[in-house]
Amino acid sequence: MTATILFVDDEPDLEALVLQKFRKQIRDGSVTIMFARDGVEALQSLEQNPHVDMVVSDINMPRMDGLSLLAKLQEADDKKSTIILSAYGDMSNIRTAMNRGAFDFLTKPIDFADLEMTIEKTIRHIEMLREVRRRQTEAERAHAALSRHFSPELAKRLAAGGESEGIEVQWRDIATIFTDITGFTSLVESAPPETLGALLNEYVGGMTKIVFTHEGTVAKIIGDAIQVLFNAPGDQPDYATRAVACAHELDAWAEDFSARWKPRGVNFGTTRIGIHAGPALVGNFGGNRFFDYTAYGDSINIAARLEAANKHLGTRICVSAGIAEAAENFRGRPVGELMLRGRSEALRAFEPLTPAQFAAPETALYSEAFAKMEAGDAAAMPAFAALVGMHAGDSLAGFHLKRLLNGDKGIRMQLE
Template sequence: MTATILFVDDEPDLEALILQKFRRQIRDGQLALMFARDGIEALQSLEQHPQVDMVVSDINMPRMDGLSLLAKLQEAEDKKSTIIVSAYGDMSNIRTAMNRGAFDFLTKPIDFVDLETTIQKTIRHIDMLREVRRRQMEAERAHAALSRHFSPELAKRLAVSGEGEGIEVQWRDVATIFTDITGFTSLVETAPPETLGQLLNEYVGGMTEVVFAHEGTVAKIIGDALQVLFNAPGDQPDYATRAVACAHDLDAWAQDFCARQKARGVSFGVTRIGIHAGPALVGNFGGNRFFDYTAYGDSINIAARLEAANKNLGTRICVSASVAKAAENFQGRPVGELMLRGRSEPLRAFEPLLPDKFEAPETALYSEAFAKMEAGDAAAMPAFAALVGMHADDALAGFHLKRLLNGAKGIRMQLE
């Protein structure tokens, strides 16, 4: 790479001497030399040729001396490495120059061997700074890309650790959360673009912050829908517990958001959440040009199906048995055995509950009615009817009562 040097000196013979001394380096493309006769001319030249790498400047010059030029160079955003040339023994000016940010100094009369050595040392310093800036820019770009998916601290660690480390495609056991909003298509068709944009940005931003608070990974954002992973890219032994806790907080945040929008006269749909735990192919699938950290596999599809199942069940959160089993101190009530679209085997599902809801008397009544339904006991129907009579807002109990009234038996059900 060619290093461009600007020499600033008013001595008429210096340019010819410099060109003669460095003719080989100029011929070989190692150096490109420019010349100015004072500080003002040097600043004009730098403005026209920002590719200049270093400045070699005398101190005593007309119009603008070398120390004033140095001060201007240090004020610039793109600071140039500067070598100051001073009369032999002029330590006062040399100290001033070094204090103002000069990289090195030379004394007159110039020793050309010393000049060449100093220039080479400065070039090495410039190359080092370039490499540091390059790495910093790469890290900043990596951090910007990673911040779309990972919590700030995790994004920072991944960016520092080096590209690809920890995000290569691999099979991992993960907990996957899918979220979606009911009636979002209607909102898109009716809301003004500026209103929709503001709503969606606030909603996705708030939901993402909840995910990051639980150190989850946002694998995808598609319109109003989020796909979240736990135990990827780093190990989280408690990933199922984290996923359930995150789902509760997402649900609470989404409900509060809906209430705030309703107060403003905006009808914003309920957020549905599905969670499943199992193996998935996880990593960066963006190729060479893009960063797209996501996951694929049957377990991912199951989480998406569980999210959709809420629509039929009347629930807001639905999790698989693998999640309920793996989560520490899981509290919830059974939903039944779901025959999900695209699957031949039933999947046992649960509705996770917060402690106060789990300990409420109606939850015990639901469990008793569900046990009767699972056993094929005809008393299940009146048990659910009594529960719905006392708690008309219990959508899941109402769902089962409707099934039983329509002649269904047991806990296995085919969802649309």
């Protein structure tokens, strides 16, 4: 580095002497030297030249002495490393200078060999401080980027470990959650901008807070849609269990959110959630200039298809069999074998239920009706009809009843 040094001294011969002694360093560009006659002039010079690296200052000067200057320098945001010059034996001033933050001191008359070594030591100190600040800035920048995707604690760990640690592109087995809101496009077209801004900010903020509570990773937020990953970037052996628990909490929060906004004349719509587990290519796909931690692969597309399947099924949460089988103490009811768009093989899906929902009598009635439908038993239709008669709000039972009335059989179904 080229060190810029400001000498502050009212001795008339000092400038010529310093320029003579440091001519080699000035010539090879390692040092740039400036001069001021007192503390007032020094502060003016520093204001005009904020790139100055260090100050070498005498104590006894007119208008503003060196100790007063030192105090002013320590008050500034950009504190300058300062070497204080003092008459030999003036220990009281030297002690005051060091207490006020001087980096080092030298006695007069100046020993220029000693001064040169002290300046070199100060330059090394400045370089170290710059490196510390650079790393701190990089860490803060990394943390800001990581905080968009990861929980606060995970973001801190990743930022502390370096930008690439744990976020390089790799194949991982993950669980993916997709969420979307019904009727959101209409809401965008009808709601005032200030209402829509407050609405979406509160919604996304609340949803991501829940995701981070479950230590999930927010891969994407596109308008009202949110994509969440588990088991990435770090290992989470219970990732399927986490995903289901997170989905239940997201669903409950979104329903409450919608209810809270309804009295204000906002018909927010229903949040639909799809979950699937499988291998995906995960990591930072933003290149060197951007940070974009996300995932790609067929398993991601399936999760998105399951989210969309809720629209046809009348459910709010739909998960694949892989999630249902891997999640601990999974409670739910079978949806059927779905022929999802873009796939040639059927995917068995389930609707996860809360413990209270699972224990309700209608869940057992649904399971009995579903078993009849799966077996091709003609008694499935009256079983679903009876269930819908008792529980008109059971959209999934109503979906199957409509299928059977239209002549469909079995549990395999084609969804657009």
